[in-house]
Amino acid sequence: MGVLSWARAKSIWVLHFNSGGCNGCDIEAVAAFTPRFDAERFGVLLVPSPRHADALLVTGPVTKQIKDRLIRIYEQMPEPKFVIAFGTCACTGGVFKGSYSTCGGVDKVIPVDLYIPGCPPKPEALLNGIAELMRRVRGG
Amino acid sequence: MSVIQVPVGPQHPALKEPERFILHVEGESVVKVDVKIGYAHRGIEKIFERKMYIPGVFVAERICGICSAAHAVAYSLVVEKVAEVEPPERAKAIRTIAFELNRIQSHLLWLGILAHELGFDTLFMLTWRDRELVLSLIERLFGNRVTYGAVVPGGVRRDISDAAAKETVKVCEKIIERAREYLDLCLSEKTIVMRTENIGILKPHQSIALCAVGPVARGSAVRFDVREDEPYDALELLDFQMVVEDGCDTLSRTLVRVKETEVSAQIVKELAKKLPAGPIKIRLPMKLPEGEAVSRVEAPRGELFYYAVSKGGDKPYRMKVRTPTLANIPALCEMLKGCHIADVPVILASIDPCFACMDRVEVVDSSGRRRDLEEMLRRRGV
């Protein structure tokens, strides 16, 4: 493990992006940063700009309208970057699968590193996902 | 001074959801707002037509994760009206408990968001900590935190045991205590009062003319609450106190929501103390008769409206949803006119926008001209 990945694993900054989900996942993701779960103690921080982010936390099934924006935001992130698909919608399209205005999952649009299923996943699931991501970053 | 356009969104730190606002700014003040919606449009009304009546309720819940119980109840009511069945008394009481707990968590969440927009992050953390109390209770009662899956057409899927009912009463007492503290805080804390008083004015006549609903209307001294006008489920049995404030600004909208948190906790407490006995569900026939129906409920953000058409068979022919945020958008555009650009996030938060709910329509103009959404909504009488 190099110094870089050691440092990076302890300060994963996350950009949260809603690609047209129902908000259920978004409030659970935000709840993970509030006192009861407190993801910040692992060095994880929600940041407002893609240029500061290490990981992109995407919720929602990616509507056709938002698709181009998602790609643009992904491209604006500096390397190395990770994408977390949070929620069943983001993983597979969920209940909105087959609808005329959704793409059916984040991985149809940009590469995904980590899937967290659940509708919505509990904040504990996000913490677990973050721990997994840290392990991967440390591993190289 | 020339007018500059400032685009906000669809990805913007002040917005938690993808929506686009174009602010026309002259110096420091906003002269006009253009709203572009449709980023979260998922084609749900079409999905309803492919789902059978009972699985449809799970799609309805997923229109919006924050007011999931409101959607589930409104959907169930409309399907029951088409089927001409009436759920048992106990089911009605449990539904109302789910509904009002949902309102409590939604209002607490909103107070946190407002505090965050004000730059008062301590309050944000405090309200979200209290919100976890309600969420844990909801998880205990219905098995899930956000989308409950408890309410279905014909009744509810999970019963509340006596022990759980006792716990509900205890949590409600705690919430009432906290809501009173927040009310004190909102009235006395300078940080809140100075940034919300006389900000985002919506006069009563404007509120009526623009068809504002929910806490936005009630914050402008308009007495309009579906729970009083047309009580549904167990609310018929309760003596309900509507909360109205006459400040017409962001502060009064805040007070309406904080007071409603207490009112809702009282309702849940009362219901949990004397749950009627009996079954929790009746069977709905697979195929529903021909017909149409509407249902209205008071969601945390205002009046939520469902319209269903059945042509016989096991799937709806058409399901139409009108959500409260859409009705409040013209009022929002009015509030934003003339305000300082620094107040925009606060005013925006004050209508408690839920864009996931709102994106029922996608505006496609074949002539390629850009249309003013506000104009269109007014013309369609939304």
Ligand code: SF4
């Ligand atoms: S996974 Fe479920 S809770 Fe999350 S955005 Fe999709 S429908 Fe909503």
